[in-house]
Amino acid sequence: MSFLQQLQTKRTALKATTTIVTTASGKRFIETSASTSTPLQILEEQSYGFVVDTKPDTVPACILNDFLYLGSQDAVNCDNINAYKLTHILSVGIETPHLANEQVQTKFLPCLDLPETPLNAIAIPTANAFINEVRRGAGRVLIHCNAGVSRAASIVIAYLILELRMTFDDAYGLVKSKRPCIQPNVGFIKQLKKLSIAE
DSSP states (O other), rough: OOHHHHHHHHTTTSSSOEEEETTSOOOOOOOOOSSSSSEEEEEEOOOOOOOOOOOOOOOOOOEEEETEEEEEEEGGGGGHHHHTTTTEEEEEEOOOOOOSSSSSSEEOOOOOOOTTTTTTTTTHHHOOOOOHHHHHTTOOOOEOOSSSSSSSHHHHHHHHHSSSSHHHHHHHHHHHHTTTTOOOOHHHHHHHHHHHHHO
C-alpha cells in the first residue's frame, strides 16, 4: 500500500468536526470537516471580526528610558498621564479617548490592522516625526492602538529600526521583552524586516 493510500485510509477514520468561522466583516457560518469550501450553515447573528478582549490592559510598557511607552487604549487615562508624566499620546488606528487633561498633546494616525496596509507610506514617517519632536522637547509619549499588540507595536519597532538603527531582531526583541503580548500582523512583520534590511 502506498503512502498516499495509507493517508486516504486514515482519513476515513477521522472524526467529523464542526467549526464556527467568523470572517473579518463579522459574518459567521458553520463549516464541517466533511464539507467543501461552501459553508454548511450561515448564522444570522453578526459579531466583531476579531476576538473581543474584556480584560482591561491599563499599564503601559516603558520601551525607552522613561520617554517612549507602548500600550492599549485602556492605558490612555488621567491616572497614567500623571503617574508616567506623559506629555504626548499617539493614537494609531483609533481616535484618542477623551481626556480631562488638556495639557497632553494628542495625535491620531489612521492605520488599519491589515497585512496589506502600507506602513511606510504615511504611518511610519508621521509617527517618527511626532516621536522625535517629543524627544527633542524632553517629553514622554504613549503610543497605543486598540490592544497595543499589532499597530502600535509596529510603529514602535519601526522607530527603533529607523531612528536608533537597530536590526529588526533587536528592535522586536526589545519591545517583546517589555510588552510580551505584542504580535504585529504578518504583513507588518514583512514590512518591518524590509526596513531593517534597507537600513
